[in-house]
Amino acid sequence: MNSKGYTVLGWIVWQIATRVAKRKVAQNRVKLGAAGVVTLVLIGGVIAARAGGDD
Numbered sequence: 001m002n003s004k005g006y007t008v009l010g011w012i013v014w015q016i017a018t019r020v021a022k023r024k025v026a027q028n029r030v031k032l033g034a035a036g037v038v039t040l041v042l043i044g045g046v047i048a049a050r051a052g053g054d055d
Contacts, residue, residue, distance in 0.1 A: 001009075025032065
């Protein structure tokens with residue numbers, strides 16, 4: 001397979017993967033939001049602990 005063939009194959013795979021990913025994100029939007037909030041709280045705790053420990 002030549003370079004152009006790999007380019008076309010890569011484009012097709014990219015299109016399929018992005019559509020599947022968008023569908024999965026739409027299905028799990030609540031779970032992803034909750035995970036994001038938990039992550040932000042943990043990062044905030046680490047920052048607060050570092051700020052408190054510098055005294």
